[in-house]
Amino acid sequence: MKYGFAKRVNHMQSSAVRDILKVVNRGDVISFAGGLPDEKLFPVEEVRRAFDQALSADPKALQYGETEGVPALREKLSERMAEKGIKRESENILVTSGSQQAIDLFARVMFNPGDIILTENPTYLAALQVFQSYEVNIVPVDSDEDGMTKEDLETKIQQLKPKCIYIVPTYSNPDGKMWSLQRRKQLLRLAEKYHTIVFEDDPYGDIQFDESENVPPIASMDDNKYVVYTSTFSKTVVPAMRTGWITGPYQIIRMMAQAKQATDLHTNSLSQHALVKLMEEFDLDEHIRTLRQAYKERMLVMKGIFDQADDLEIRYTEPKGGMFFWVSMPDEVNTTTLLNEAVANGVAFVPGAPFYVNQPPQNTMRLNFTNAEPEMIEEGMKRLVDVMNHPSRFHNE
Amino acid sequence: MKYGFAKRVNHMQSSAVRDILKVVNRGDVISFAGGLPDEKLFPVEEVRRAFDQALSADPKALQYGETEGVPALREKLSERMAEKGIKRESENILVTSGSQQAIDLFARVMFNPGDIILTENPTYLAALQVFQSYEVNIVPVDSDEDGMTKEDLETKIQQLKPKCIYIVPTYSNPDGKMWSLQRRKQLLRLAEKYHTIVFEDDPYGDIQFDESENVPPIASMDDNKYVVYTSTFSKTVVPAMRTGWITGPYQIIRMMAQAKQATDLHTNSLSQHALVKLMEEFDLDEHIRTLRQAYKERMLVMKGIFDQADDLEIRYTEPKGGMFFWVSMPDEVNTTTLLNEAVANGVAFVPGAPFYVNQPPQNTMRLNFTNAEPEMIEEGMKRLVDVMNHPSRFHNE
Numbered sequence: 001m002k003y004g005f006a007k008r009v010n011h012m013q014s015s016a017v018r019d020i021l022k023v024v025n026r027g028d029v030i031s032f033a034g035g036l037p038d039e040k041l042f043p044v045e046e047v048r049r050a051f052d053q054a055l056s057a058d059p060k061a062l063q064y065g066e067t068e069g070v071p072a073l074r075e076k077l078s079e080r081m082a083e084k085g086i087k088r089e090s091e092n093i094l095v096t097s098g099s100q101q102a103i104d105l106f107a108r109v110m111f112n113p114g115d116i117i118l119t120e121n122p123t124y125l126a127a128l129q130v131f132q133s134y135e136v137n138i139v140p141v142d143s144d145e146d147g148m149t150k151e152d153l154e155t156k157i158q159q160l161k162p163k164c165i166y167i168v169p170t171y172s173n174p175d176g177k178m179w180s181l182q183r184r185k186q187l188l189r190l191a192e193k194y195h196t197i198v199f200e201d202d203p204y205g206d207i208q209f210d211e212s213e214n215v216p217p218i219a220s221m222d223d224n225k226y227v228v229y230t231s232t233f234s235k236t237v238v239p240a241m242r243t244g245w246i247t248g249p250y251q252i253i254r255m256m257a258q259a260k261q262a263t264d265l266h267t268n269s270l271s272q273h274a275l276v277k278l279m280e281e282f283d284l285d286e287h288i289r290t291l292r293q294a295y296k297e298r299m300l301v302m303k304g305i306f307d308q309a310d311d312l313e314i315r316y317t318e319p320k321g322g323m324f325f326w327v328s329m330p331d332e333v334n335t336t337t338l339l340n341e342a343v344a345n346g347v348a349f350v351p352g353a354p355f356y357v358n359q360p361p362q363n364t365m366r367l368n369f370t371n372a373e374p375e376m377i378e379e380g381m382k383r384l385v386d387v388m389n390h391p392s393r394f395h396n397e
Numbered sequence: 398m399k400y401g402f403a404k405r406v407n408h409m410q411s412s413a414v415r416d417i418l419k420v421v422n423r424g425d426v427i428s429f430a431g432g433l434p435d436e437k438l439f440p441v442e443e444v445r446r447a448f449d450q451a452l453s454a455d456p457k458a459l460q461y462g463e464t465e466g467v468p469a470l471r472e473k474l475s476e477r478m479a480e481k482g483i484k485r486e487s488e489n490i491l492v493t494s495g496s497q498q499a500i501d502l503f504a505r506v507m508f509n510p511g512d513i514i515l516t517e518n519p520t521y522l523a524a525l526q527v528f529q530s531y532e533v534n535i536v537p538v539d540s541d542e543d544g545m546t547k548e549d550l551e552t553k554i555q556q557l558k559p560k561c562i563y564i565v566p567t568y569s570n571p572d573g574k575m576w577s578l579q580r581r582k583q584l585l586r587l588a589e590k591y592h593t594i595v596f597e598d599d600p601y602g603d604i605q606f607d608e609s610e611n612v613p614p615i616a617s618m619d620d621n622k623y624v625v626y627t628s629t630f631s632k633t634v635v636p637a638m639r640t641g642w643i644t645g646p647y648q649i650i651r652m653m654a655q656a657k658q659a660t661d662l663h664t665n666s667l668s669q670h671a672l673v674k675l676m677e678e679f680d681l682d683e684h685i686r687t688l689r690q691a692y693k694e695r696m697l698v699m700k701g702i703f704d705q706a707d708d709l710e711i712r713y714t715e716p717k718g719g720m721f722f723w724v725s726m727p728d729e730v731n732t733t734t735l736l737n738e739a740v741a742n743g744v745a746f747v748p749g750a751p752f753y754v755n756q757p758p759q760n761t762m763r764l765n766f767t768n769a770e771p772e773m774i775e776e777g778m779k780r781l782v783d784v785m786n787h788p789s790r791f792h793n794e
Contacts, residue, residue: 006512062439065637096661097494110403
């Protein structure tokens with residue numbers, strides 16, 4: 001039987017990253033493809049204890065909960081964000097099933113088909129997928145290494161009257177970019193001037209390699225009027241618990257909570273109670289420092305190998321945090337073609353093309369450095385450089 | 398600042414049930430309002446052990462997982478459904494964040510604005526909310542105590558060509574109805590004849606009071622062509638884990654998985670791993686028998702008090718399972734008005750009106766009998782009957 005689907009499914013795409021992940025689950029392939037933290041660094045014992053305590057404390061932790069999230073967790077989130085200068089009361093916080101759901105619920109309550117959203121280019125693939133599924137017109141803004149350029153941003157705001165500007169300004173996925181303080185301020189000033197909402201997606205902000213770096217989130221400079229801010233425990237605690245949050249103007253958060261009610265009633269509240277216990281009993285910041293050190297070391301291993309590969313004609317910038325290394329090969333190289341040979345040689349990455357809004361360049365790649373241990377990174381990078389050393393094999397046809 | 402929302406928010410309603418629940422969290426009100434299982438019957442110790450084991454087994458249980466769900470859980474679900482005669486391979490199963498998400502994802506991939514869905518009337522409130530948010534036209538079908546009547550169903554299928562028929566045929570929410578075997582077969586035959594999809598929502602099937610009753614799910618009579626079936630662990634294990642599932646034709650399940658990718662990547666996989674351990678180590682069916690007995694006893698307490706209240710002019714049918722008692726008062730009574738005085742007298746319920754598709758009768762109420770212990774039910778029912786004894790106070794104006 002043929003089933004009649006909604007028109008919106010024509011705008012849904014399966015994630016190229018996840019499809020590749022399925023292929024490279026072969027044990028002999030070293031994968032730099034996913035965006036996975038390293039499970040060997042998970043605080044397993046502490047998580048186990050936290051669940052124990054949550055379950056011992058009160059069987060109500062296992063009952064249906066509030067759509068907005070467990071009150072004690074929202075309080076903790078309010079406190080944690082205040083440490084970063086983001087001052088939002090817990091009533092302005094919605095707990096979500098990962099920050100992916102925050103993006104989806106935001107799109108659901110904000111966008112009509114044909115609405116315009118401005119983004120970086122490249123940007124987070126799964127955000128593009130969400131926006132496309134709501135038939136939003138996605139318009140990329142010119143950027144350099146410091147963030148969106150003021151001129152192009154202002155021109156496009158004036159001309160297109162976008163409903164929202166979506167950005168990942170801190171250690172971005174895919175290109176690891178860190179926006180400068182000046183560009184953050186400029187963006188916020190334009191948002192205020194033209195009454196445009198900024199969606200600040202910040203899953204990687206805690207994974208910061210230089211402890212002295214001190215560029216604040218854009219949300220910290222906003223009086224809870226123009227900036228909606230989302231983050232997650234997926235990178236700092238564990239991904240499996242699917243617990244993220246979003247904060248912003250009460251009207252928007254309230255509307256998103258109403259949408260969430262119909263979507264999944266509420267986020268797994270046992271996990272929320274366990275996270276409260278975890279934050280009470282466990283030095284999460286100390287754990288985050290451990291992660292920063294481990295991931296920085298791995299990034300340096302990856303970078304070191306590229307630095308030594310003198311023959312390779314590539315461009316890259318050292319990431320200052322996050323989970324990804326972004327590499328550009330010569331214009332005529334097609335990294336999707338290259339991926340096939342790389343996998344045959346026992347290493348995987350993600351081609352950069354799917355992270356672009358339109359007419360993607362074919363010569364970029366994203367490498368994750370957080371999942372594999374340093375020796376594996378070294379071995380994987382040898383395999384990769386082997387293949388990259390023959391770029392003429394992978395030219396566009 | 399005023400924010401411009403999507404047009405679809407005009408079709409979103411906050412759940413009346415959840416709004417009332419907020420009010421009745423006062424400690425002195427005995428609430429029959431929610432749809433909550435009793436947390437004193439939760440298998441807390443077993444859940445604790447299951448998490449312990451899941452966390453000890455493999456730190457990968459804490460890593461990102463597959464959108465479709467943890468493979469071992471999908472296998473277990475396939476086996477459990479087979480015991481009810483529903484034969485579906487695990488590849489035809491999608492694990493969802495509660496069965497609420499199954500309804501939402503189904504609507505997301507199936508419905509265009511203006512599409513028609515046939516439902517019972519009254520029916521599950523939060524399903525109506527989902528359908529409304531996708532701007533679907535909801536058309537109720539005439540029903541009696543055995544289910545939808547064949548004549549009206551066939552007429553409406555012929556005239557309206559609905560995309561789907563949504564039903565809760567087993568111990569329905571809100572009215573506790575149990576469809577007869579004959580009506581189930583008739584519905585399926587019509588679905589086959591007119592190529593219409595049946596969405597069988599079955600959260601309560603396990604809460605069956607008469608062990609000898611043996612009416613099979615409609616999905617068990619279908620060759621995985623016309624029936625999409627969803628259920629959940631929220632009533633039989635615990636709600637907080639937000640783990641449900643849906644099974645149906647592969648094309649539909651595959652499309653829903655693709656939509657889920659953008660929605661929340663995947664359902665909390667730690668909870669999924671814990672559920673696998675729970676089903677391995679714990680006699681879930683024995684636990685379900687305990688629940689059946691406890692809930693049946695409570696239902697009988699509630700019914701007993703109505704049976705004795707000779708002066709009350711009400712109609713009700715003894716529920717054969719599930720969690721709800723459905724009562725009709727004289728036509729001119731308004732149960733929303735009555736609720737105010739009931740709450741003042743220390744007892745709460747849910748007025749039936751929001752469960753209707755359009756032009757709702759105002760004289761019905763839904764009473765939950767699973768959350769409170771028998772003595773509390775007795776006390777709450779006394780308070781309620783006190784108020785109901787003066788129906789003329791609550792006449793429609």
